[in-house]
Amino acid sequence: MYEDMVTARLYEERLQEEYMEGKRPGFDISAGDIPGELHLAAGQEAAAVGVCHHLRDDDTVTAPHRPHHVAIAKGVDLKRMTAEIFGRETGLCHGKGGHMHLFDPDVNFACSGIIAQGCPPAVGAGMAAKKRNTDSVAVAYLGEGAIDQGGFLESLNMASVHDLPVVFVIEDNDWAISMPKERVTSPQDGSARADGFDMHGVRVDSDDARAVYEAGAEAVGRARDGNGPTVLEVQVHRRMGHFMGDPETYRPEEDQERAAERDSIERLAADMREFGIDDEELEEIRDRAAERVDEAVTWAKQQPLPEPEAAHDHVFTNPPSGVTDEEPEFSDAGAAAGGDD
Amino acid sequence: MSSQEQQQTGRTATMSDAMVEAIASEMRADEEVFYMGEDVADYGGIFDSTTGLLDEFGRDRVMDVPISETAYLGAAVGAAQAGMRPIAELMFVDFFGVAMDQIYNQMAKNTYMSGGSFSVPMVLTTAVGGTYNDAAQHSQTLYGTFAHLPGMKVVVPSTAYDAKGLMHNAIRDDDPVVYMFHKRLMGIGWMPAPDGPKTPVPEEEYTIPFGKADVKREGDDVTVVTLGLHVHRALEAAETLADEGIDAEVIDLRTLKPLDRETVVESVRKTGSLVVVDEDYQSYGVTGEIISSVAESDIEALEAVERVAVPDVPIPYSRPMENAVIPGAEDVAEAVRSVGE
Ligand SMILES: Cc1ncc(C[n+]2csc(CCOP(=O)(O)OP(=O)(O)O)c2C)c(N)n1
Numbered sequence: 001m002y003e004d005m006v007t008a009r010l011y012e013e014r015l016q017e018e019y020m021e022g023k024r025p026g027f028d029i030s031a032g033d034i035p036g037e038l039h040l041a042a043g044q045e046a047a048a049v050g051v052c053h054h055l056r057d058d059d060t061v062t063a064p065h066r067p068h069h070v071a072i073a074k075g076v077d078l079k080r081m082t083a084e085i086f087g088r089e090t091g092l093c094h095g096k097g098g099h100m101h102l103f104d105p106d107v108n109f110a111c112s113g114i115i116a117q118g119c120p121p122a123v124g125a126g127m128a129a130k131k132r133n134t135d136s137v138a139v140a141y142l143g144e145g146a147i148d149q150g151g152f153l154e155s156l157n158m159a160s161v162h163d164l165p166v167v168f169v170i171e172d173n174d175w176a177i178s179m180p181k182e183r184v185t186s187p188q189d190g191s192a193r194a195d196g197f198d199m200h201g202v203r204v205d206s207d208d209a210r211a212v213y214e215a216g217a218e219a220v221g222r223a224r225d226g227n228g229p230t231v232l233e234v235q236v237h238r239r240m241g242h243f244m245g246d247p248e249t250y251r252p253e254e255d256q257e258r259a260a261e262r263d264s265i266e267r268l269a270a271d272m273r274e275f276g277i278d279d280e281e282l283e284e285i286r287d288r289a290a291e292r293v294d295e296a297v298t299w300a301k302q303q304p305l306p307e308p309e310a311a312h313d314h315v316f317t318n319p320p321s322g323v324t325d326e327e328p329e330f331s332d333a334g335a336a337a338g339g340d341d
Numbered sequence: 342m343s344s345q346e347q348q349q350t351g352r353t354a355t356m357s358d359a360m361v362e363a364i365a366s367e368m369r370a371d372e373e374v375f376y377m378g379e380d381v382a383d384y385g386g387i388f389d390s391t392t393g394l395l396d397e398f399g400r401d402r403v404m405d406v407p408i409s410e411t412a413y414l415g416a417a418v419g420a421a422q423a424g425m426r427p428i429a430e431l432m433f434v435d436f437f438g439v440a441m442d443q444i445y446n447q448m449a450k451n452t453y454m455s456g457g458s459f460s461v462p463m464v465l466t467t468a469v470g471g472t473y474n475d476a477a478q479h480s481q482t483l484y485g486t487f488a489h490l491p492g493m494k495v496v497v498p499s500t501a502y503d504a505k506g507l508m509h510n511a512i513r514d515d516d517p518v519v520y521m522f523h524k525r526l527m528g529i530g531w532m533p534a535p536d537g538p539k540t541p542v543p544e545e546e547y548t549i550p551f552g553k554a555d556v557k558r559e560g561d562d563v564t565v566v567t568l569g570l571h572v573h574r575a576l577e578a579a580e581t582l583a584d585e586g587i588d589a590e591v592i593d594l595r596t597l598k599p600l601d602r603e604t605v606v607e608s609v610r611k612t613g614s615l616v617v618v619d620e621d622y623q624s625y626g627v628t629g630e631i632i633s634s635v636a637e638s639d640i641e642a643l644e645a646v647e648r649v650a651v652p653d654v655p656i657p658y659s660r661p662m663e664n665a666v667i668p669g670a671e672d673v674a675e676a677v678r679s680v681g682e
Pocket of ligand 1: 408
């Protein structure tokens, strides 16, 4: 658990550096090796590992726009995930999805960048497990800002009324971009949403990985044993801006400081020391994680970019007749230009 | 700039400044006008669509809302039916799906279904467009989707001058107006805009009537019809073509509903050839609509025609693929050359 948390943290720090490559001077979101938006999750690791460490490959996880820590905890292929973030051909989604839309069928991991819209598919995965009489479970991750979305509330009802093996994990980092939850959400406690749907709700009030692990064991166990869904809310702290490039002018200084102080990784390390794990061992874990991150990033950056024509593949699994993978004539105008016409 | 209405003025503004200026001036003039959306208060809009409004008008009139598009877009419909003049922002047009009913079935249709007993004087503002690798859920333009439905007016400015005049008009209009602004044109710090959209803008208020296309460049050889970001790409192509001895006329539609078919037909009568450029998906979209309008009113005038649009694929993440599907200036130039042959 500690190793995954450290891997996720180092990964985010490395991506933060890589992202800025080619974007300066003057920040240009469309420049550099990793373009598009990048939402980092440093500070939220406890919520990811505390639950995902109870999961198997055949359990489903749906993640939102801030997915890396959850993906790492679920065992998504780190190299191919990194290649995807760099837009490379050998990335998890062949460069089609990018950082907010990571899909790894080997460990049943999927994402959506539309708020709360990972919830209904998690309900579907739970439904499939129940119909097939397997004991796999589904976990939908979402932010505290997402609990105001219809897709979440409708999913709660559906999961509850059909008694489905689904766990909804709310990562409460207090902010939805610039909007603090006091201003947009009532009531504040996301786990209390469960009451209205006659299901279990529990809130872990601190980003303490061990406490999340215990709560996660109960929620996942309940789902696995056929005893229905749970809403599990975890207080976490967003260390970075909402996305890279966020000026964060809306955020009070104290809030940033608090996020830096309340570090779930340091907290877990302290606990481990108490259990007799010495600094040398912790350092070894850290080194292993750093090496893994470095390997993934180095590998990813050596991967080829996709060919432009590849944009036309994968629109369908089974292309209907009349649809071909051939590029329409007009779109290679760019390539043809400058020729002899 | 060949805009006929445009007055000489020494002052230039970005498109976002021009939009905000119109909103502020309407809010000063009419207590019933208010603005709501996600991150529109303290943040000033992710795409600078509301910069400074909170300071002047306070939280009652510049409201951050929960991430509940169904609720707040529907609330705008309700407030409009109650006689207020809400402006509601959908952060990215791609998110319309979670509130499709409120947009498609309420906002657009209530005037008609009530036999005219209710009007819905609201503005739905929303950011459109790709070109920065944010993948398939954050890069669509969806012009066709909104213009397809009866009952809504649809506006797509391409310059600061137009943005201001069209916004004044949109807020004063008694019908629902969808005001679609391209992110790349706004002049946001972190997303460099081309020079084109930054134009002279008069300080005083003025309106630009809906349904009046603007000839952004006059030319005799071929008519290029487009909107939004692609006005600037078409103008760039026209400069290249001018060096080759091809004189292209560039028409900016400015509004999709109502649509100024006349200006387009007149131009095609002069040039004989038509190229339609659109950043939306090709099938069932703006390109087909423009071509059929010309064919219906004067098929004889039409000697050659080409369309340049996004082939029917979701917008891919990785840069080479995104560049392949979103038309560039070279793609436009190539299409113009081919109709000229
Ligand atoms: C339906 C929809 N509305 C708005 C957005 C834009 N958006 C992206 S992230 C975000 C804030 C999410 O806050 P929260 O759920 O608390 O997650 P966090 O970013 O804090 O991890 C918003 C409003 C979106 N992606 N989808």
